[in-house]
Amino acid sequence: MDDVRLGNAATFERLEHFYDAVPRDVARVEEHGPLVLFVREGPGWPFYARPRLDATAPVSVADVTAVRQRQRQLGQPEAFEWVHERNPDLLAVTRAAGLAVLEAPLMVLDPAAALAAPADFTDVPVRLLDPAAPGFAADVAARRAVAAVGFAVAGTARGEVGPAQRDAAITELDAASLEEERSRTADGRRLSVLAETPTEGALASGMAMPVGDTAEIAGVATLPSARRRGLAAAVTAALAHALRRAGVDLIFLSAGSEEIARVYLRVGFRRLGTACIAEPSALI
Template structure:
């Protein structure tokens, strides 16, 4: 990896701190902040405070884990290794397993057209469409099936397993999704055909001129058709059109990172995700 300006990591840190605050309150525990969601929804994690003068200690980790257990939250921590390198050894000494995910940033000049990656149509979810609730449910079902068989290898799980994974969304969840899309803070896309339905999905979260692409998933039976790359490229094009200057993502493995290389992303560092051993692949 080439030398990365400290200012870029500063922008990423501000983004990481801002995104959860949309739906969660921040509890400060020494040099860590634990994001606690108010109400139902995806639970958040703890990460180093923006203004922390010292790296987290083992005692700090244990304090936050105790609080997470008290609240019924996952004992999850996230950070960028290049900004808090000391935390890797501390997390492991606490008995946590750490996923070291390639942290990648888009080179806009290397972003290909979506149609050069796949012949499967890719579309952006429209919150004003009557099909929006079904589209959101399909996006989540594709992600559930895709991430249950992580990696890039083909598998047996396909449309039937996706349909079985579809769940009805409550009104509050749909309203929240609509609002965030309308405000330009979220973009969601689906790739699929009329015959097969949704085969791949992904989303992006945006704060000002910085955005993270996340949740890119493909049904195992539909892999090796360029869908993951196409979904990522579609999101990147939408973000660029909206004026997003810095677009990044974290790849689940080196194999998955190679998919993103095709879309113009390059590695700048390592995003660490720490959880109790049994929870990580």
């Protein structure tokens, strides 16, 4: 930890409330002992189980096994997420329950630090999506396609996959999904950024989800052919600037690996702790 002021219990407390609040917007809540399971009601990625905010008892292997059974019954992934520093015992407990755990660097933007500008990393233009613009539907489709192609090629290496594969991955949004994107963007619950050139189109993308004065940056991805040109750093910086302008003072993210964390370090983020994601071992 570079900055002891960031590693305080109050920050972890705010993050815990954020993680607990985000799914409640769109999910039903089931409480299972010291765990809470979020069950998404509409379209979108399924949620996970977390330790309950108000839990007093520790999570046991039996608690994890019971929630996995319920997740299977609901057709949900058997996924659990938590912050290691808040629930240090859960690592051993989920492993003992037969799950594999991804330990992702949990990073926060140092509020005292100067924030790099997108242009510090690349000449490629980076822009925030505007829900009132005529091209909004196409922009969202591009953001989703870049993320789908980018996340399909893990790691940070350059590769052949590029705009052709992005274009092949573009799908028109159904009316409900487009309306959800538009209303969330219009009322500030979602920020989306694209890095694109006039000739190559969208090359990198990312999103942020503010809840009050806390926001998570997620889904940052660059097409393999455009990697190692500073695009992810620029996208992250653009999101962080927009969040600060909106009054958000705790900006955080989980990096997929120590290697990926270097991208965010260069923008001004610092390691605070570890975000854990447990799933059946074949998935990690």
